[in-house]
Amino acid sequence: MEFDLSQALDGSPTFDDETFQLSCYDMTDVEDKTYPLDKGLDLVISYNRKTMQRVANLVVAVNRMKKSLKNCGRGLSNEQLCSEILESLVEETTIDTVEQPSRQKIYTRVNSVKHCTITDSSKKDVVHGPEEMELQAITLKGGSCERKVEFTLLRYVTPEPQPGKGQPVVLSIRNTGIHISCSMTGNRAVLKLERCLEEHLERISDEQNMDRFLFYHTVTGLDETKFESVRCPSWYISTSCKDENMLLEMCEVDNVGRLKSFMIN
CATH class of the missing domain: 2.80.10.50 (Trefoil (Acidic Fibroblast Growth Factor, subunit A))
Known part of the structure; x- marks a missing residue:
């Protein structure tokens, strides 16, 4: 392994060993899995040849959503809840571009x-x-x-x-x-x-x-x-x-x- 999945989380993953192994290997003809995130909010995963890197990205994203949603009120509308999820997942990065001077012929x-x-x-x-x-x-x-x-x-x-x-x-x-x-x-x-x-x-x-x-x-x-x-x-x-x-x-x-x-x- 090139990374330790536990470094991306506050605590241990909530998946059991069997579920974790299923997520790490190629899967075919497996039903969708549903994981409750919060009251009225579930995460549905459709298995389709997941790699360990994709699993890690998914777990980190879920963990970040859970931490963000803890600070939200219970009476959010669907639009507000969607906005909170997007804000918890999207990171803004500013890239400074330096224009290279053209070479004179x-x-x-x-x-x-x-x-x-x-x-x-x-x-x-x-x-x-x-x-x-x-x-x-x-x-x-x-x-x-x-x-x-x-x-x-x-x-x-x-x-x-x-x-x-x-x-x-x-x-x-x-x-x-x-x-x-x-x-x-x-x-x-x-x-x-x-x-x-x-x-x-x-x-x-x-x-x-x-x-x-x-x-x-x-x-x-x-x-x-x-x-x-x-x-x-x-x-x-x-x-x-x-x-x-x-x-x-x-x-x-x-x-x-x-x-x-x-x-x-």
Whole structure:
């Protein structure tokens, strides 16, 4: 035994040896037992595979009820009597919870810069106008190659790399101070172009939403690349499967109507 049942009581249990043994072992097909607690109050026990621990809990509860009911008057209503029983059994416990500070994720830029253009898997090129804060995917004809956006790919490292994820990068439009970002608006991730000084992106943390500029750069088969938002996991930079002159947008991984693979040129 891991405990002495007598320690939980003021005196010895009122059950006889036979009743006590019946309560300690598995019982099947045994009638309910009734024990008088006080005038007009009985305890009915239905046997159903009682363990010694359950027996101990039951005896302690009964003993506490008996001590509490001794101080009650004889003229209590059923509601008052029920309230007294509950007060004798229920203990209030106050638990102080300490909010643990969240661990800040830091992404540090490495000395690796790549200048490139980007084409989706259906050969549409990414373009934008000089006054437009948006990107489009267009199939360019000969002589229009100057409309392609030239990107600067800035690479980052973190002390806690995510398994299965690519390298974090920032996609910037070269020599403009304009960067692609992604943030949640309602239940959708939204792709934007934002101006930000490059020195503010030397070290990026997930505080103040600065990781909205980061994307996981993952190389898939045939040298194709996917860009998954760090701020909005499972949302990818994408283009339309069929339509021309459509905006680059974010889409979820299971969206079959969007192209999520790109060629880095």
